[in-house]
Amino acid sequence: MSSVKVGLLGLGTVGAGTVNLLARNRDEIARRAGREIDIVHAATRHPDRPRACSTEHFRLTSDPFAVVDDPAVEIVVELIGGEGLARELVLRAIDNGKHVVTANKALIASHGNEIFEHARRQGVTVAFEAAVAGGIPIIKAIREGLSANRIEWLAGIINGTSNYILSEMFYQQRDFADVLAEAQGLGYAEADPTFDVEGVDAAHKLTILASIAFGIPLQFDKVHVEGITQIGSEDIAYAKELGYRIKLLGIARRVVGKGISLRVHPTLVPQRRLLANVDGVMNAVMVHGDPVGSTVYYGPGAGAGPTASAVVADLIDVTREINTDPKHRVPFLAFQSHALSDEPVLGVEEIETRYYLRMDAQDTPGVLADVTRILGDNGISIEAILQKQPPPGADHVPVIILTHEVSERRMNAAMAQIEALPTIQGRLTRIRVEHLD
Amino acid sequence: MSSVKVGLLGLGTVGAGTVNLLARNRDEIARRAGREIDIVHAATRHPDRPRACSTEHFRLTSDPFAVVDDPAVEIVVELIGGEGLARELVLRAIDNGKHVVTANKALIASHGNEIFEHARRQGVTVAFEAAVAGGIPIIKAIREGLSANRIEWLAGIINGTSNYILSEMFYQQRDFADVLAEAQGLGYAEADPTFDVEGVDAAHKLTILASIAFGIPLQFDKVHVEGITQIGSEDIAYAKELGYRIKLLGIARRVVGKGISLRVHPTLVPQRRLLANVDGVMNAVMVHGDPVGSTVYYGPGAGAGPTASAVVADLIDVTREINTDPKHRVPFLAFQSHALSDEPVLGVEEIETRYYLRMDAQDTPGVLADVTRILGDNGISIEAILQKQPPPGADHVPVIILTHEVSERRMNAAMAQIEALPTIQGRLTRIRVEHLD
Known part of the structure; x- marks a missing residue:
């Protein structure tokens, strides 16, 4: 032949x-x-x-x-x-x-x-x-290896540059800007790193994965995208203290009866999960299907x-x-095929997940009571609170709250009310938490 | 149709x-x-x-x-x-x-x-x-996903029962027999657990993986097989102290110019490796190919x-x-196809790897000098030595040695000489170490 x-x-x-x-x-x-x-x-x-x-x-x-x-x-x-x-x-x-x-x-x-x-x-x-x-x-694994399954969700570390930066921030206790500059020197990050650190590259890949996993059209413009530029080294340290790692994940999830959630954002992942331990420029994708359960695929994402x-x-x-x-x-x-699913892509305000919140609170009695009352009024229950010592000379203390699962809509409402408190300084930092189970 | x-x-x-x-x-x-x-x-x-x-x-x-x-x-x-x-x-x-x-x-x-x-x-x-x-x-991944690669080695946790037992021994500091009995109660282990804990089941699967990866005939009878029944909870603790986890791995490796090494045995794996963090009944296989490098596939191995x-x-x-x-x-x-490779399967004495040795030594001066001299005489260099306190009332102390890479043949010779020392009590425990890099 x-x-x-x-x-x-x-x-x-x-x-x-x-x-x-x-x-x-x-x-x-x-x-x-x-x-x-x-x-x-x-x-x-x-x-x-x-x-x-x-x-x-x-x-x-x-x-x-x-x-x-x-x-x-x-x-x-x-x-x-x-x-x-x-x-x-x-x-x-x-x-x-x-x-x-x-x-x-x-x-x-x-x-x-x-x-x-x-x-x-x-x-x-x-x-x-x-x-x-x-x-x-990973395309072959989802399309053929898991062809008998109904995929329920997938979550992936699918941008090596941002994972390298987050890994260095974690292991070396360094700042974002510092590590980014080094990554550019090493050739791990482009001169214009926007596509990588703002999540655009990950959103491209998530769009493709979701299309194959759920049989939906490619809908890049409907992916909710947040990058890692707002992640502080203190967030990485607090997350570690709470038993989590911060990873930039692309997440696609079927929400039964509603549609498909497509999003790229920094995410707290329990440190015992395999995805939490994917370091440097490596990639990994976790796929949850019925009846197989969870499988993970790990390897070099570029080169x-x-x-x-x-x-x-x-x-x-x-x-x-x-x-x-x-x-x-x-x-x-x-x-x-002609049989594309017309399941809608959900806006990020439609999702339900856990949250990590960090705020600067006045170091006076009653502040924590105000914050927890607002969360309670919005039906948000709290899993953990860390109240740190104020930095030397500061009159504000960092307060970190981990919540149980709640809708993003309610969380937005609660955050607006907390930010309006005179005892809270500036904006809240909000990072979503996924247990991947 | x-x-x-x-x-x-x-x-x-x-x-x-x-x-x-x-x-x-x-x-x-x-x-x-x-x-x-x-x-x-x-x-x-x-x-x-x-x-x-x-x-x-x-x-x-x-x-x-x-x-x-x-x-x-x-x-x-x-x-x-x-x-x-x-x-x-x-x-x-x-x-x-x-x-x-x-x-x-x-x-x-x-x-x-x-x-x-x-x-x-x-x-x-x-x-x-x-x-x-x-x-x-994993079959599809190797056969099709990595079809452009020359596979150099693969290593897998491919028996859920033994991995469950080793995980429980690690996390709960329990003994093998104790965990095995519990696993039988939970249905994770058979009434006759021989196939699982003696490595036979893993050897079956390794035989199949190696055949696909290297294009060689199925040669189950040539796999070197050791199970986990000899692993003590103290070995798991010492390995942890040295930065390792003990896993039952199936390993297939192409040794250039010599043949294919096929073996199932307990293995010290650096704790930062993904395979070291695969817990409970889960399975994972790491495949190293040229040019892809290392990829890992993780998921439920049974059910x-x-x-x-x-x-x-x-x-x-x-x-x-x-x-x-x-x-x-x-x-x-x-x-x-007709084009099966006729590369020979190597005996375990042909391999080169790192070793973990544990011995009971008389608590007298000069014992360590004898042991290290024997290793040196056999061309074996030492990476680390742990000498523990003697257990209460005992006149022997546990000595643990990690070696650099050496041939199994030389290690066998050195072990025989060490066991012949009057200051060493009983047999040495030998566990192979694989860095998987």
Whole structure:
């Protein structure tokens, strides 16, 4: 049987890693795919620059459209990133009848519905294991490994940069700004770290995970997103004292009879949970399904090797799909079918969860009584209170409260009333708490 | 398209769980499989007994051969366990041209080569996700999710009973016999716990994992197996003092240029590793591949729900395979191909690892000098030594030594020399140490 012909868009670190991996494990890969996989055409902005891979076995061009229009190419691998040119190229590849493998989470999260509709019409596959959690085969695990389950919720550490920063803040008792600067020096954070530290990158990935887990359309704009820039080192210390770690989680949860909650925010996680112990740039996703219960998938969320691992696994899967008689093909994605669920995405005010509150209170009798009365009046019960010594020279003391489960709506009301107390200084810090059980 | 017809052998808790799951998530499952999946014929020893599932939609028989010989049945699900009758039924089903899904790890580990040879000849699939680590889709993760990788090693907590016992010994400072009796009362351990606590069950699962990871034949009889019955609560305490947890691990490692090491034994694992924090009856498998690096898969290793989740996922995969044109099918398993690797399995004396040694030494000067001289003479360097106070009234003190990496052969020689010292009482306790990095 002839080899499968692949066109590659982008020859940066992941692109070169993909070329090298296909060469290095060539025989194994052919055995698993049922055919050899050959890159025949690749596009890069600067074809003349030296590369981290050999380029002698394929045509090299600076025109990416030459690759997606090449009649010999059966699968296009998109590794250029971004949403503009990448979208145009991927749609054109699909409309040319080619299958697509992409590592581009922003593209799938923001334009996936359009892309999958084109793919459905053309009868081609769009695979994107590399777009979420790098080397962890989480898309396959949810889509196939847990295919018999009804997924109830999932929660993931799906941004390595913010997890690295939170880990350093925890272990080294350092401040956010300090660690961020170091992470930028180490190459763990971009010069403009907004996408990572403000939760946007995690929201892209959560959008994709939720779509597969619940069979809903991609709805990136409905994800509630909060980053880690407001997390103080004191919050990390108080959380530890209470038995928790603070992690930036992407959470998708089916709220029976109401809809799907989609949110990215810093979260207190009990320190005994596996997710609480995922450190540095690593990623992990916990999935709770019926009847399986909870399973967790952990691994490197970025980097040339892990991403190439996922890209080539997708190439093998797509090759096996190509080997299949077209009239027996099952859509690669649940959401490539027509049967998308129309369950609504809930606003964050609809959720019910536990809360960590931190406030600066006047060091006078009766303040705690006012605060607890307001919480009680709003039907909020308290699990724990920490009242710390005032910092030297200060007349305000930090008060930390952990609550039991309550609706965000009630918590918003209670917080407004507490902030209005003359004995409370400034705004409250509110971090949601998830027990993940 | 007509539904796929399934025959079921065994209607115990997992069998009933499978029936219930296929009914409860029927539409979702059909969407993912491309066809509906119907159980049409089931065998159970006592058809008249009440069941935990409805039996009105299929024929019920006490004769399992009636199921595997039923011309209407396309896939046989084997859930009766054991190696005798199960082997006979599975081989007959295959020879009748039927696909097989099984949760039977002993059957696959001990008779898999014969079974897969029959399956290869008949062009049918034998799927066994449920045989290893229950609800964790670890077979699929290694076989497909990491298909682009060269697997270098894997290490897993793959026996829930022994992990429960070790967890209780750690957290409650209790003795092995005490916890085992309680586990039997709770139903976590069998009346005859040998398979679990002596490592046999873990060895079955390791055999299967290694075969998939390295493409080698199933070689259960070559696994080095040690259980947890010799682990004392003092070892757990000393390990903790040194920063380690003791876990029963199944380990498969490619030793470049030599072969594959396959072993099940208690292992000191650094407490910061995720595997060290897998508690109770849960399972977890760490897989290290090139280029992905390390990934971990965690979840429930047993129980009706998790096992049924894996059985039905296999049914969906096999159904999709049936939908494929036979001449384009890729063998479901790497080791169903002819290209099995003939890499030898290494004896345990061939391995190199770190060691934890515990000995009772006479509380006199010079003993430690003798012991360290013997280790030095054998080229073994020491990472840490703990010398404890003697127990009240005893004239011997516990000495604990952690070594750097050394060959098991050298360690055996050194241990024999140390045990021959007149100042050392009894045998040494030796537990291997794996840093999993």
